[in-house]
Structure formats: structure tokens, C-alpha cells
Amino acid sequence: xxxxxxxxxxxxxxxxxxxxxxxxxxxxxxxxxxxxxxxxxxxxxxxxxxxxxxxxxxxxxxxxxxxxxxxxxxxxxxxxxxxxxxxxxxxxxxxxxxxxxxxxxxxxxxxxxxxxxxxxxxxxxxxxxxxxxxxxxxxxxxxxxxxxxxxxxxxxxxxxxxxxxxxxxxxxxxxxxxxxxxxxxxxxxxxxxxxxxxxxxxxxxxxxxxxxxxxxxxxxxxxxxxxxxxxxxxxxxxxxxxxxxxxxxxxxxxxxxxxxxxxxxxxxxxxxxxxxxxxxxxxxxxxxxxxxxxxxxxxxxxxxxxxxxxxxxxxxxxxxxxxxx
Amino acid sequence: xxxxxxxxxxxxxxxxxxxxxxxxxxxxxxxxxxxxxxxxxxxxxxxxxxxxxxxxxxxxxxxxxxxxxxxxxxxxxxxxxxxxxxxxxxxxxxxxxxxxxxxxxxxxxxxxxxxxxxxxxxxxxxxxxxxxxxxxxxxxxxxxxxxxxxxxxxxxxxxxxxxxxxxxxxxxxxxxxxxxxxxxxxxxxxxxxxxxxxxxxxxxxxxxxxxxxxxxxxxxxxxxxxxxxxxxxxxxxxxxxxxxxxxxxxxxxxxxxxxxxxxxxxxxxxxxxxxxxxxxxxxxxxxxxxxxxxxxxxx
Numbered sequence: 001x002x003x004x005x006x007x008x009x010x011x012x013x014x015x016x017x018x019x020x021x022x023x024x025x026x027x028x029x030x031x032x033x034x035x036x037x038x039x040x041x042x043x044x045x046x047x048x049x050x051x052x053x054x055x056x057x058x059x060x061x062x063x064x065x066x067x068x069x070x071x072x073x074x075x076x077x078x079x080x081x082x083x084x085x086x087x088x089x090x091x092x093x094x095x096x097x098x099x100x101x102x103x104x105x106x107x108x109x110x111x112x113x114x115x116x117x118x119x120x121x122x123x124x125x126x127x128x129x130x131x132x133x134x135x136x137x138x139x140x141x142x143x144x145x146x147x148x149x150x151x152x153x154x155x156x157x158x159x160x161x162x163x164x165x166x167x168x169x170x171x172x173x174x175x176x177x178x179x180x181x182x183x184x185x186x187x188x189x190x191x192x193x194x195x196x197x198x199x200x201x202x203x204x205x206x207x208x209x210x211x212x213x214x215x216x217x218x219x220x221x222x223x224x225x226x227x228x229x230x231x232x233x234x235x236x237x238x239x240x241x242x243x244x245x246x247x248x249x250x251x252x253x254x255x256x257x258x259x260x261x262x263x264x265x266x267x268x269x270x271x272x273x274x275x276x277x278x279x280x281x282x283x284x285x286x287x288x289x290x291x292x293x294x295x296x297x298x299x300x301x302x303x304x305x306x307x308x309x310x311x312x313x314x315x316x317x318x319x320x321x322x323x324x325x
Numbered sequence: 326x327x328x329x330x331x332x333x334x335x336x337x338x339x340x341x342x343x344x345x346x347x348x349x350x351x352x353x354x355x356x357x358x359x360x361x362x363x364x365x366x367x368x369x370x371x372x373x374x375x376x377x378x379x380x381x382x383x384x385x386x387x388x389x390x391x392x393x394x395x396x397x398x399x400x401x402x403x404x405x406x407x408x409x410x411x412x413x414x415x416x417x418x419x420x421x422x423x424x425x426x427x428x429x430x431x432x433x434x435x436x437x438x439x440x441x442x443x444x445x446x447x448x449x450x451x452x453x454x455x456x457x458x459x460x461x462x463x464x465x466x467x468x469x470x471x472x473x474x475x476x477x478x479x480x481x482x483x484x485x486x487x488x489x490x491x492x493x494x495x496x497x498x499x500x501x502x503x504x505x506x507x508x509x510x511x512x513x514x515x516x517x518x519x520x521x522x523x524x525x526x527x528x529x530x531x532x533x534x535x536x537x538x539x540x541x542x543x544x545x546x547x548x549x550x551x552x553x554x555x556x557x558x559x560x561x562x563x564x565x566x567x568x569x570x571x572x573x574x575x576x577x578x579x580x581x582x583x584x585x586x587x588x589x590x591x592x593x594x595x596x597x598x599x600x601x602x603x604x605x606x607x608x609x610x611x612x613x614x615x616x617x618x619x620x621x622x623x624x
Contacts, residue, residue: 033470055470057501065459065493072463075441075448077394078470080463095453096490100460104441104450 002296004305005210007217008176014206015113015170017149019044021156022081026052029160033073035059035082037066043083043113043170067093067108071100074107079160086112086128086169090135101165102138109159110135113170115145116257117290117298118207120172124289128169132205133262135167136235142188143235145169145256145264147209150179151232154186162188169206171257173295176210178230188233191241197225199322200313201245201252205231205264208255208283214306219313226313234264239271246276251316253281255309257299260284279319281312338381339549340611345416346376346549347608350577351601352412352425358597360429363437366574366587367482368408370513370546374570377552378478379413383560385475388418391445397475398464400449402457403482403511404438405589410447411435419446455488457481458508462494465506476505476560484516487525492537498565499538507559508539508567511546513574515585531569539565546570578603 002010026032026048034056040046049056059066063084070080082089089112090097101108112131119127135143142162146152152170159166166188178194194209195216204212209230216226227249229241245252252272254265265282272278283303290302299305317323330338349372357363378384378399387393401410408428415422420434427433434444438452449460461479468475485491498506512530514521521527531541540562544555552570559566574588575581578600581592592600 033467057466059497062493062497064456064490065462065497068456068459068490068494069463069466069497071449072460072465073467074463075460076398076464076467078467096456096459099450099453099456106441 002173004296004299005176005214008210008213010174011177012149013170013172013174014146014149014152015042015044015172017152018111018113018156018168018170019047021153023047023051025156025160026055029079031077031079032160033078033080035066035070035080037061037063037084037088039084039113042085043111045081045083063088063092064096067096068100070108071096071104071106075104079107079109081109081111083111083113085126086115086131087126090128090131090167094134097138102140105140105164107163107165109166109168111168111170114172115169116171116206117285117302117304118171118173118257118295120295120298121292123292127290129259129285129289130262131169132234132256132258132264133266136262136267138165140164141235142166142233144188144233145206146232147204147206147230148175148178150177150181150183151186151230154183155232158186158188171207175207176213178209178213189236189238190233191238192230192232193227193241194230195226195228197227198249199225199251200316201227201229201249202255202309202313203229203231203242203245203252203264203268204255205234206257208257208304211304211306212255212309215309215313218306218310224313224317231264231268234267237267237271239275242268242271243275246272246278251279251320251322253283253309253312253316255283257304258284260286279316281316283308283312335553338553342373342376342380342549343611344608345380346372347604349376349409349412349416351604352415352422353408354578354592354597354600354604356408356411356425356428357591358594359426361591362429363408363591364405364589365581365592366515366585367403367406367511367513369576369578369581370572370574371406371409371480371511372576373547373549373552374480374509374511375409375413377549377556379417381553381556383556384478386417386446388446391419395473395475398448398461398477400451400457400461400477400479401439402451402479403454403485404451406482406511407439410439411444414444414446417446420444454482454485455490458491458494461506462498462503465503468505469503476507478507478509480509480511483510483512483514483521483527486510486527495534495537495539502538502564504563506565507556508565510567510569511572512569513572515574515588517588519585534567539567541567541569543569543571546572547576577607
């Protein structure tokens with residue numbers, strides 16, 4: 001049981017929420033077709049396969065062909081949801097995502113599971129830390145990295161409603177609940193302010209949103225008031241939320257379980273640079289691959305905890321001149 | 326169905342396809358010379374194959390309603406050969422013939438490689454080799470899931486069969502045995518940098534497809550009788566079938582035939598004039614259907 005998130009309740013893994021929401025989606029919509037590349041029991045598309053065997057295919061271990069077939073299914077009117085580990089479906093299927101999905105603007109939904117170092121013991125080959133940047137670089141793709149099970153359930157429904165390619169990023173471990181229950185007003189491209197504050201803003205995605213909430217509480221005890229924005233949709237980015245964070249709090253820290261180059265931080269910085277430049281700091285993985293280990297140990301070693309966010313907030317406040325070094 | 330055609334009707338069809346093939350070759354030469362870029366060799370080698378699909382009674386389509394849901398799908402996986410498909414689309418009435426001269430120009434619907442959504446009648450975006458069979462397979466699965474009768478035809482290059490994804494798709498189709506998928510390989514034996522046999526040989530090619538549980542037949546891809554027989558056979562299989570169509574790169578233009586310099590270099594103005602004159606002569610002679618090459622010894 002993780003001790004990284006004091007004060008928060010540990011919920012389900014986002015991959016479990018994905019599997020449950022996908023099965024429910026299958027009940028409601030006959031045009032949903034699910035493909036998996038021999039990781040259904042891990043990505044959790046397995047529940048759909050049991051409920052709707054006629055609409056599920058385990059394609060075998062062949063991500064490129066899976067993505068290409070999804071393009072063909074979508075062009076013939078189906079709504080394919082395809083899944084594998086994020087590092088395999090995005091990296092091995094990348095040219096196919098470009099040619100058979102993004103370029104023709106087809107209605108394919110991609111779920112990459114086991115994202116980030118929190119995969120744990122399997123090691124760096126299984127830990128996608130480049131996938132957000134790659135997916136964001138595909139024109140027209142929606143890229144969403146849900147912070148907890150409630151966001152994932154809402155995102156699966158939103159992915160079905162959205163006409164076009166969507167990338168949903170899920171994780172292996174249980175993650176803290178950021179929200180109390182089902183999100184009624186979720187839509188892609190809209191950030192949610194989960195904690196208010198005026199001294200700085202932490203903009204976080206995925207399991208780092210829970211860590212940001214913990215950081216908020218830690219800083220509050222020192223009299224520092226930090227806004228926490230859950231940026232579950234990284235593309236399209238909620239630029240108005242970034243602008244308000246910059247204008248109203250004067251400093252921004254981003255937090256993601258991904259490389260700091262090319263992911264959430266880079267996109268937020270680009271928006272802030274144009275709309276209202278303020279000092280920024282970036283919590284994420286800095287140009288390295290991780291390793292095997294327990295998920296929490298890896299999150300600690302690679303700087304992805306509430307303490308790392310707290311330190312980044314202190315740095316950004318010093319740079320802003322709000323506090324002395 | 327085509328296979329029940331009386332002999333006289335078959336002869337008339339072959340004659341009509343021969344005429345269309347010559348017109349398509351002229352269109353290919355004209356559009357490539359006009360754009361001063363593009364891939365003549367692999368466009369010309371596939372002319373009879375594409376002509377037979379569009380005008381031999383195989384592809385069911387409606388030029389007035391290109392998105393008719395029950396149409397058959399044709400995917401040109403060797404996307405660089407798209408001039409042959411644009412020529413067919415103009416011939417079939419999807420595009421005004423005058424538009425062919427806009428190939429590869431800014432704002433044109435005729436992109437340098439096929440783009441779904443840009444051009445009526447184009448079913449997939451290709452140009453990164455090795456992907457068309459997977460896309461066609463997805464379409465075939467969708468048709469089968471819905472109990473639809475439409476079929477999927479995928480025309481691949483031989484060189485692109487060096488891509489691993491082709492064999493992922495072949496393995497998948499061989500195992501799942503969709504009833505509505507036909508693949509054709511334009512087997513002209515050359516790729517950009519040279520002869521396939523020198524770079525990465527595909528032979529024993531038929532045996533590879535057979536090992537993937539496909540039905541395989543080898544044909545002369547310029548002999549229209551063989552092309553029609555081959556397509557009839559492939560459709561009848563009702564399981565994944567591939568035609569290995571032996572062809573000649575640059576077919577129909579003497580100085581391009583078997584000359585790989587024209588893989589990706591468009592004819593100059595002068596070469597275009599000479600090529601069109603040759604095709605004019607062929608049209609007047611009612612010919613243009615020399616046998617590709619004797620491949621009997623290959624299997």
C-alpha cells in the first residue's frame with residue numbers, strides 16, 4: 001500500500017477503471033470494437049472480451065497491424081478501442097498511428113496502459129515516458145492522462161462521443177482519488193481546479209495530480225497557498241486555465257510522470273510564454289530512463305512525489321521573488 | 326459473375342480493357358510529365374491490374390456517390406504508384422480528366438501519395454510502405470462483422486513486402502481467414518535502389534504466402550486474360566488469396582521498361598512526347614498487350 005499520498009484515499013488503478021468503463025460502453029454501443037495485442041489481462045480490455053467476444057479480437061503480438069486494422073475498422077464505421085502497453089502501442093505503432101489514424105483523421109481510440117515508471121519491477125523497457133510527447137505530436141489527436149478512476153470513466157465516455165482520434169493513458173498501480181465521485185461535467189480540453197490557492201499553481205496530470213494535492217496540504221501548513229489544476233487533457237490544452245494560473249498566481253509548476261521535455265510541462269510553458277510568461281518549474285523525468293524497483297521507490301528516486309512538487313514550488317517562489325532562498 | 330462470361334464477351338472485355346490501359350498509360354505519362362515529379366515505373370507496371378479491377382467488373386462503386394457504404398474497397402498500398410489510380414478514377418468518372426494535370430500541385434486534390442478524404446475514390450492514406458494490407462484487413466473485418474457483401478482489394482508493391490507489417494497482416498489474415506480479402510502484388514522485381522534480388526530477395530515468395538495460409542496464384546500482370554482469370558479465382562476462394570502478378574516496371578514505354586532509372590523520376594518534356602507517341606502507336610495498333618515475361622520457370 002502506497003504511503004506517498006497521506007490524506008487521500010487510494011482508489012483503483014486507472015487501467016481497472018478503463019476496463020470497467022469499456023465494458024459498460026460495449027453494453028451501450030454496438031459499434032464499439034476492441035482490439036488488444038496480447039495484453040488484455042493487463043490493459044483490462046479483458047472484461048470487454050468476456051462480455052462481447054464477437055466484438056473483441058486479440059490480434060496477437062503485433063501492434064503495427066493492430067493500429068492499421070483499427071484505421072480500416074474506423075473507416076468502415078466502427079469505433080475501435082485498441083489497447084496495449086503505452087510503450088508498445090504508441091512507439092511500435094507510431095507510423096501506423098500517423099498514416100492510418102491521424103492523417104486520415106479516423107475515429108480510433110487508443111489506450112496505452114502501464115505508462116510511466118510506476119509500472120515498477122518490469123523495468124524501463126516497459127515504462128513509457130515518451131508517449132505523451134509522441135501522441136501530442138500527431139495532428140488532431142486528443143491526448144488524455146486521467147488522474148484517477150473517476151476521470152478515466154468519464155474519459156472513456158468522452159472518447160466515444162468525440163469524433164476523431166483519442167489517446168488515453170492509463171497506469172498500473174492504484175492511485176489516490178482526486179475526485180469524490182463520478183465527474184458530470186468532464187470534457188476533453190477542460191482543466192479542473194481541484195484545490196484553490198494564490199501563491200503559485202501546480203498543473204499536474206495522471207497520478208501526479210494526487211501528489212500535487214498532497215503537496216498543496218504540505219505547503220498550506222507553511223502558509224503557502226497553492227492552486228492545483230488537474231490537466232487530464234494535455235491536448236487540446238486548456239490554455240485559459242494556464243493563463244489564469246499565470247495571471248492570478250504568478251508562478252507555475254508542472255508535474256507529470258513523463259519526460260519533462262515534450263510532455264505536459266513543455267506544452268504548458270509554450271502556452272504561458274505566449275499568454276502571460278511567469279517563472280516555471282518542471283517536475284518529471286529529466287532525460288533518462290528509469291529502472292526496476294517497487295513503484296513507490298521509483299517515484300521517489302526519479303523525483304515524482306509530493307515532496308518533489310513542494311521543492312519545485314519553493315524554487316519557483318524564490319525565482320519570482322516571493323520568498324527568499 | 327465474370328467467370329460465367331461467354332467467350333465472345335470475354336474477348337470484348339479484354340479488348341476494352343486494353344484500350345483503357347493505353348489511355349491510362351497516356352494519362353500517367355501526361356500527369357507525371359506535367360508535374361515533373363512522381364513515380365512512372367511502378368505506376369505503369371500496375372496498369373492492367375488496376376484497369377481490370379475498376380473496369381473488369383470486380384470493384385463495385387458509384388462515382389456519383391463515392392462514399393456509398395456497400396462499395397468495394399480498393400487500397401493502393403504502394404502509394405507512390407498513385408498516378409495509376411488517379412488515371413482509373415478519371416476514367417471511371419470520379420474526377421474530371423482535366424484535373425489530372427494538377428497532380429502534386431499546391432491546393433490540388435491529387436496529392437503525391439493517396440490521401441483519404443482528399444480525393445473521391447481513395448480509401449486509405451498510404452505512402453509509408455507496408456500498411457495497406459492491415460488497413461484493408463480492418464475494413465474486411467468490419468464488413469464481415471456487419472454481414473456485408475462488399476470486398477476489399479489491396480494492391481501492394483513487391484518491395485514493400487520487405488516491411489514486417491505486411492507479414493503481421495498476412496499472418497493475421499491467414500489465421501482468421503476473412504472471406505472478402507484479395508491481395509495483389511505488383512511483382513516488377515525492382516525497388517528504388519535497385520533489383521529486389523540484389524537488395525533483399527523475396528523468393529521463395531509464393532511459399533511465404535502459402536506458409537501464412539493464403540491461397541496463391543502467379544500470373545502475368547500484363548496479360549489481361551490471366552489477370553481476369555486470376556481475379557475470378559481470387560474472389561472465388563472466399564478466403565485470403567493473393568495474386569503474385571509478374572510485371573515489368575515502366576511497362577508500355579520502351580525506354581522505361583525494366584529501366585529502374587524511372588522508379589521515381591518523371592519523364593522530361595521530350596521523353597513525355599516520345600512516350601505518348603509510342604502509346605499512340607500502340608493504340609492505333611490495338612495492341613499494347615505484350616506478354617510480361619516468361620516466368621514459368623520461377624515456381
